[in-house]
């Protein structure tokens with residue numbers, strides 16, 4: 001070997017064999033050691049560099065394993081003719097494409113074009129995520145995330161069981177987590193289920209997609225709340241189903257209107273504990289009517305219980321799912337609201353007769369949710385941290401809601417009418433009659449605020465304009481400051 005200058009430095013603290021491997025790899029990649037070059041013997045190189053022969057043997061072993069070197073018994077060690085970098089790359093790397101600004105609908109299937117036309121709830125661009133921008137909706141208090149505790153649980157869990165965590169797990173999820181969720185749902189939400197009925201999913205969004213995929217045929221009608229949660233519509237459209245917008249009033253989804261519009265629909269997607277986005281609680285009368293319809297039509301109800309943990313006054317209304325022994329209700333909830341939406345963990349409780357079909361369908365989507373996060377979450381729940389965290393967040397959110405209402409009463413009089421709600425993570429700020437909420441939302445955006453227009457979630461009719469004001473992720477003083485800015489923007 002025409003030895004390239006290899007400099008090792010014992011004072012850096014990095015093991016010498018690692019330094020040598022790094023230096024050789026660098027020389028190979030830079031072309032100073034050409035493919036096919038025969039390396040000096042380990043003994044000679046050790047002498048030349050004044051290190052032990054073991055150091056050289058270890059460095060060679062690493063580069064042999066990585067594919068930079070090849071060894072021929074008896075005839076020495078050579079720089080590989082095909083470097084691993086080449087084998088990992090395509091033959092002609094194309095130039096990086098410029099990001100598409102809009103989608104050409106002619107390139108898509110009809111279904112693809114329909115899906116792409118559903119406005120997504122604005123997700124922050126990579127790297128800018130101001131988790132606590134006023135009045136971001138649906139994001140929990142990331143400033144109060146128990147990060148040290150989570151880090152400790154993560155570390156402990158990895159140390160104890162990393163080998164198990166590297167293998168596939170059943171599509172339905174980590175069984176101890178399914179047990180923990182089943183226990184929690186029975187006590188906190190009155191859900192009737194055994195752990196086997198609980199499927200761990202990548203958030204409510206996946207529960208919606210799987211439900212549409214497994215239970216609906218192309219063209220089937222599904223009732224959706226109007227106004228309602230538009231990402232649910234995306235899931236229906238992706239499955240080729242037809243949305244039937246059903247109006248919502250002070251009692252929640254108007255079941256009688258649904259019966260008039262599409263009596264034979266196959267599915268109804270509802271948010272009974274806290275209607276999204278209006279925040280109303282579905283009345284007992286409507287709940288019974290909805291369940292009776294599902295039983296009569298052998299249709300399904302998907303209950304999205306998305307932020308039911310946050311009830312500030314009185315006891316929460318129990319889940320619709322637990323009201324009936326008839327197995328027509330699928331129930332979904334999420335850890336996005338209690339912990340973080342980036343965890344992508346939620347649950348879907350299905351009737352026993354559907355467990356196998358849903359588990360199999362899940363295999364074909366993405367096999368299962370990440371097992372390390374599931375295991376850590378299990379520890380978080382079973383060690384009592386989950387209920388403690390929910391209790392702390394209830395107090396924090398109640399204070400944040402109060403701060404928002406007070407600031408709004410002081411500064412938004414005549415501009416936005418904000419009333420408190422007993423539940424949830426956002427409030428509805430009603431605009432004066434005739435004021436266009438999309439224009440108001442655009443003005444708020446210019447002032448650096450996120451305040452969705454209610455009408456953006458409405459499919460039919462023109463509701464009175466309103467801005468949706470999230471408060472959970474924003475500290476009180478920033479809420480007050482946001483309200484001042486909103487007042488200036490709207491004036």
Ligand SMILES: Cc1ncc(COP(=O)(O)O)c(C=O)c1O
Nearest residue numbers: 138203204205229276306334336
């Ligand atoms: C009505 C509703 N359902 C569900 C979710 C949670 O979705 P995911 O669990 O997919 O993060 C949200 C979040 O904003 C929501 O508003």
